[in-house]
Amino acid sequence: MSPIAGIQLHLSPAECEPLLPALDGIELQYDRQVHLLGIYIILTVAARRHLECNLNHPDLTRNILDGDYLYSFYLQFAIKYRELDLVAYLAPSIKKLQIRRSNGDFAEYHPAAEIAQYLLQERRQRGRTSKAI
């Protein structure tokens, strides 16, 4: 991330736990596990920063910019580690999150379940491809 943004991507181990079953249940290379965890952290923090955008919040400007920057950085990160199919898979749900929040539904965003579904779908597709071969 650019040092100009000055963002500390902090998420506690407990907050990362929801993704662990998805990563453990499927045979994934260690590097890919790290990249998926990175995507999970970026998306969670981005959604959280934008949730803290009340008019009277002392860090309103900072929260808007951090959320915006993190969503762009998520794409850069996903492109770098060749996870564009995951981006396409998650895009509708991230969009629906914004629609809900614009309507006043401020439930927390938990992308772990969808990342898990994506990985399962990917495994099924690979299974079909290898059988066909």
Added chain:
Amino acid sequence: MKLHEALHIDLNEINREIEYLVARDKDVPKHSQLAQSILELVRSGGKRLRPLMLIVGSRFGPTSQGRRMLQLAAAAEFIHAASLIHDDIIDGAELRRGDPALHVKTGVVSAVHIGNYMSSRVIELLSKYTGDKNRYVHDLSAVATAQLCLGEYQQLAHAYDYSLTMEDYLEKSRNKTALLMATCLRVGALAAESSEEVAEILYQFGEALGMSFQIQDDLLDFTQSSEVLGKPAGSDLQHGQVTLPVLFALEDETLAPAIRAIGPASSPEEIAHVLELISGSGALARTKQCSRDYLDKAESLALQLSAYPAHADLLTLLEYFSGREY
């Protein structure tokens, strides 16, 4: 003649495609606040510079891709409009194109997420373009949008910073304005399967044009009325934005103390007085010249593409940018 007419681009087609982005989204109820406020914003005007630049870029490639190009053009405008919604909240701007800003109508939290919706809708659309050969389309959402944010961070960090350097100012302007324009030209060209070399020249052309645009924008804060701008004149100065005219005026030791005294608590009278001082100095002429220098740079880049029929469109863009008054 309007820019789109001079470029022989049907603006109605682009506007329709921009509206389709929200109107044809099955996840958005037609009469929702989100749909209505976005449609109001896109119908309130705007020059559609970025979509036009993307279409011009596409004329440098061998393939014309009709609907796909219009979708990319609409996506570029959505990214720009989303950034305006968030900028208005950050700047505390109550007006946009003479109408109440979106956050004034919906409240801040909704407006933040309406802007987010627009960005995420673009990602949803662009994520259909998979494969390495289509990676460039993601420059709109991944790179150009990140640069917009960095420009805002830089602006924020240097509010009322009268020791800002020229380099800092230029970098901020590049991030905030020029790189999205540059990316539009490049993405248009690559979508039409131009060579990388041509796309790179167009990118540099767009960057120079965008720098000139931002510098002229800085100038308008001093030279245009609130009615023409659709926001209060002098608002850059009031919000602590150290723009190019301010930087040049600071070099004059007789003006510098009054400028440096401007802070968040300055009265409208103090702002008006300093605006007058800067306007009466040679700072505006130097700023105009700097903008002209970027246009000259753009012109020499355009010359490298003179073998293409669409070279004429680059000259049209240059002519438009050099005569811009609002």
